[in-house]
Amino acid sequence: MSHQLSIVYFAWVKERLGREQDVIEYPKNxxxxxxxxxxxxxxxxxxxxxxxxxxxxxxxxxxxxxGLDAVIGSATELAIFPPVTGG
Amino acid sequence: xxSIAVQEHDFDxxxxxxxxxxxxGGAISSFVGxxxxxxxxxxLELEHYPAMxxxxxxxxxVRASExxxxxxxxxxxxxxxxxxxxxxVLVCTCSDHRQNAIAACSFIMDQLKTIAPFWKKEIxxxxxxxxxxxxxxxxxxxxxx
Numbered sequence: 204m205s206h207q208l209s210i211v212y213f214a215w216v217k218e219r220l221g222r223e224q225d226v227i228e229y230p231k232n233x234x235x236x237x238x239x240x241x242x243x244x245x246x247x248x249x250x251x252x253x254x255x256x257x258x259x260x261x262x263x264x265x266x267x268x269x270g271l272d273a274v275i276g277s278a279t280e281l282a283i284f285p286p287v288t289g290g
Numbered sequence: 291x292x293s294i295a296v297q298e299h300d301f302d303x304x305x306x307x308x309x310x311x312x313x314x315g316g317a318i319s320s321f322v323g324x325x326x327x328x329x330x331x332x333x334l335e336l337e338h339y340p341a342m343x344x345x346x347x348x349x350x351x352v353r354a355s356e357x358x359x360x361x362x363x364x365x366x367x368x369x370x371x372x373x374x375x376x377x378x379v380l381v382c383t384c385s386d387h388r389q390n391a392i393a394a395c396s397f398i399m400d401q402l403k404t405i406a407p408f409w410k411k412e413i414x415x416x417x418x419x420x421x422x423x424x425x426x427x428x429x430x431x432x433x434x435x
Contacts, residue, residue, distance in 0.1 A: 213339055214409035215421045266342040268405065282339055282407075286424035289336070289367060289408025290323055290379050290399055 206231070208239075208275065213284035216260070219253045236262050236281065237271035254283075261286055291362040292351045296343050298370040303380050306364050310384045315361040319391035320382040321399055327374040330415045336369045336378070339407035343367075350401040354383070357397065358390040365398065367408065397435050404432040 211224045233242050237257075244251045254260065262269050263282040275281070291313065295301070303322050311318045325334050351363045364382040372378060381398045385391040410422040 211339070213407070214337055214411070263339070263342060263407070266339075266345055280341070282342065284339070284407065285409065285421065287404065287407050288410045288422040288424055289338075289406045290403040 206275070208278070209280045210243075211280060211282045213282065215285055216253060216283055220249055234274055235271065236264070236269060236273045236275065239275060239281070240271070240283075259285060292348060292355065293362070293364045294344050294347045294351065295366045296338060296340075296347070297366065297368060300368070300377060301366045301380055303377070303382075306366065306380055307382055310362050310364050310382050313361040313384055315384045315386050315391075317385045317388045317391040318382065319385075319388070319395040320380065321395050322377055323379040323399075324377050325372050325374050329412075331374065331412055332415045333374070333413045334372045334378070335411040335413060336372060337409045337411070338367075338369045342407045346406045347402065350398055350406065353401070354394045354398050358383075358385065358394045359387075360385050360390065360394055363394070363398065365402070367402075367406070369408070400428070400431040400435060403428045 207226065207228055209224060209226050212220055217223055229239060229242055233239050240254050240257065244254050257271060261284055264273055264275065264278040265280055303320065307318055307320055347365050351365060354360065354363060361384040366380040368378055381395050383391045383394040412420045412422060
């Protein structure tokens with residue numbers, strides 16, 4: 204059985220991928236944000252490049268900041284973006 | 291009372307201060323951030339994560355209201371394209387005492403810079419663009435509270 208997740212991108216992550224969001228099905232053995240990132244990297248060259256340096260990326264699951272080790276569980280939305288620069 | 295607004299249009303800092311000061315208290319502190327015109331900057335483009343922005347800003351304001359005795363907090367943050375010297379952000383706090391109002395205002399700005407989902411893109415006079423990177427000094431300031 205696979206799981207469905209909406210992934211939204213912001214700032215240069217969005218620009219470099221060329222899209223604002225994906226709705227994906229991912230394998231059952233993928234349980235954490237870090238594992239999902241590895242799965243996304245295997246899809247295509249652009250994802251592989253954009254997600255390569257994880258120190259330049261931040262993540263939010265269902266609109267809460269999380270780390271790479273966060274379990275996706277029943278979350279419905281993952282956001283991937285650079286460190287924030289508001290104010 | 292916590293008031294949060296994320297909007298494209300400009301804000302009237304004086305009106306916001308008056309609205310908050312009507313809640314009483316002897317001290318109102320406010321901070322306005324505006325677009326700084328250095329390095330031949332032409333404009334700033336501010337992007338945000340709509341589903342998360344208000345939740346993040348409210349979370350910061352709630353933490354401030356737990357740390358200091360406050361009558362109210364107002365946060366207004368603009369998004370979209372902003373020209374030089376335009377206002378970007380307003381934080382306003384109202385308390386019985388100066389120290390609480392100033393400290394809470396400063397705390398909210400420091401936290402906002404590191405955990406509110408906004409991203410700034412610089413657009414220069416020659417047409418080139420650059421996403422602003424996070425600053426270590428901002429991270430340190432947010433941690434120091």
